[in-house]
Amino acid sequence: MPNSSLSTSPTGTKKIILLSPRGFCAGVVRAIDVVKIALDLYGAPIYVRKEIVHNRHVVDELREAGAIFVDELAEVPGGSRVIFSAHGVSPAVRKEALERKLNVIDATCPLVTKVHLEAVRFARKGYSIVLVGHSNHDEVIGTMGEAPDCTHLVEHPEDVAKLDLPDPNKIVFLTQTTLSLDETRDIIAALKERYPAIDGPGAQDICYATENRQIAVKAVAPLCELLLVVGSQNSSNSRRLVEVCEKSGVPAYLVDDRSEVRPEWLVGVNNVSITAGASAPENLVEELLAFLRDEHGFGEMVEMEIKEEDVRFTLPSELSEGAMRLHTISNANPVGPRP
Ligand code: 2E6
Ligand code: F3S
Secondary structure, eight states: OOOOOGGGGGGGOOEEEEESSOOOOOOHHHHHHHHHHHHHOOOOOOEESSOOOOOOHHHHHHHHHEEEEEEGGGGGTTTTTTEEEOOOHHHHHHHHHTTTTTTEOOOOHHHHHHHHHHHHHHHHOOOOEEEOOOOOOHHHHHHHHTSSHHHHHHHHOGGGGOOOOEEEEEEEEETTTTHHHHHHHHHHHHHHOOTOOOBOSSOOOOOOHHHHHHHHHHHHHHHHHSEEEEEEOOHHHHHHHHHHHHHHTOOOESSSSGGGGOGGGTOOOOOEEEEEEEOOHHHHHHHHHHHHHHHHOOOEEEEEEEEOOOOOOOOOHHHHHHHHHHHHHOTTTTSSOOO
16 A cells, blocks of 8 residues: 655655556456467467557557458458457447358457446336447447447536436446546436436446556555556556546656657656556566666666456457467467467
């Protein structure tokens, strides 16, 4: 747990506070394994619809290994093998894959699938679904597609007043998995005020990894002068980490890797905190730490662990048997050469 001694260095040297948990979540490990195992089992090319996870380095390395990333199924030759990304797809995409006789391997995170199943369950019961999330995000597009006629997207608390729903006693809210905990709480409070009978999950559908990384950032913000988040710009959970820190009054930047750190950010900074979004590989964090140590004089490092994570997801059934045969499950080294 946080400790005020973390912010002061007994030796007076510049200090790094490394947050834990950080980086890959169970859904990302599984999705990357799916692509790697599919390449091992079936050989290249393997098509992947959308970025398997929202990280430039992960996508580049898998592309190098033989994966072909496409935006739409129309780009996949008939009869080929295609992987759906961790963010999930709508039923319309599944139908198109079936019609085109594509061999589908689904890398949707099980925690995203859970939200899809809730949408289907409530839509069948005639409910209006209020989905709290960011428009145009892959996950939101997929979830909305489960029940497009009765799903209404809410992005901000002000959107709640604009809702026009037929029956106030048949409404349920669901959420994207990678939202800000605080902003989502405010939106849900506004929903409950307007629709006291609204149904929904216990709190929201924000996943354990998103939650833990945000709690760690909140805990470290009072102890540091700057936060660097390793992650890509299109990664929702990574962006939320930057926002959470900025809301605490501490500057924060999202960087794909050490090459994006601007020297002016570090001027006068003696305590820098480091974390990584759920799709950011650990080797990039290690490179950033070495860079701060060797080129910017951050000679001391402490790790601040707010919680242990031990979540693991099983592989999709269409791969697990083949993976056992090949012994290629690579959770400890998700991208890069295998031992
Ligand atoms: C799938 C669902 C949630 O942009 P976002 O944070 O959703 O996605 P990634 O790929 O950065 O993080 C993992 C993930 C996958 N989160
Ligand atoms: Fe799944 Fe959460 Fe990761 S929804 S892919 S465990 S960020």
